[in-house]
Amino acid sequence: xxxxxxxxxxxxxxxxxxxxxxxxxxxxxxxxxxxxxxxxxxxxxxxxxxxxxxxxxxxxxxxxxxxxxxxxxxxxxxxxxxxxxxxxxxxxxxxxxxxxxxxxxxxxxxxxx
Numbered sequence: 109x110x111x112x113x114x115x116x117x118x119x120x121x122x123x124x125x126x127x128x129x130x131x132x133x134x135x136x137x138x139x140x141x142x143x144x145x146x147x148x149x150x151x152x153x154x155x156x157x158x159x160x161x162x163x164x165x166x167x168x169x170x171x172x173x174x175x176x177x178x179x180x181x182x183x184x185x186x187x188x189x190x191x192x193x194x195x196x197x198x199x200x201x202x203x204x205x206x207x208x209x210x211x212x213x214x215x216x217x218x219x220x221x
Contacts, residue, residue, distance in 0.1 A: 144173035144177045152166045
């Protein structure tokens with residue numbers, strides 16, 4: 109679990125110092141990939157708080173989320189549909205559900221003390 113947080117901090121630090129531009133044509137793909145990563149990250153934190161974390165499940169879920177989101181976004185672009193918005197909504201809802209579960213589990217642990 110700690111390697112996830114350390115990797116996130118290192119990634120944010122490196123990203124803050126490096127300057128690169130993402131071409132506008134790839135902005136949708138980048139957005140769904142980032143939200144997919146955040147969804148997997150909060151899911152991993154929820155699993156860790158509930159003592160159910162499994163690295164294999166996290167890694168495969170992360171890759172599956174990103175690939176599926178990018179594929180759906182690609183087909184949406186080919187059909188001139190904004191399917192990436194649906195992906196963003198679903199991932200955002202899951203992020204909030206995971207945050208709620210993390211909060212509830214933390215409050216239960218605090219109230220037991």
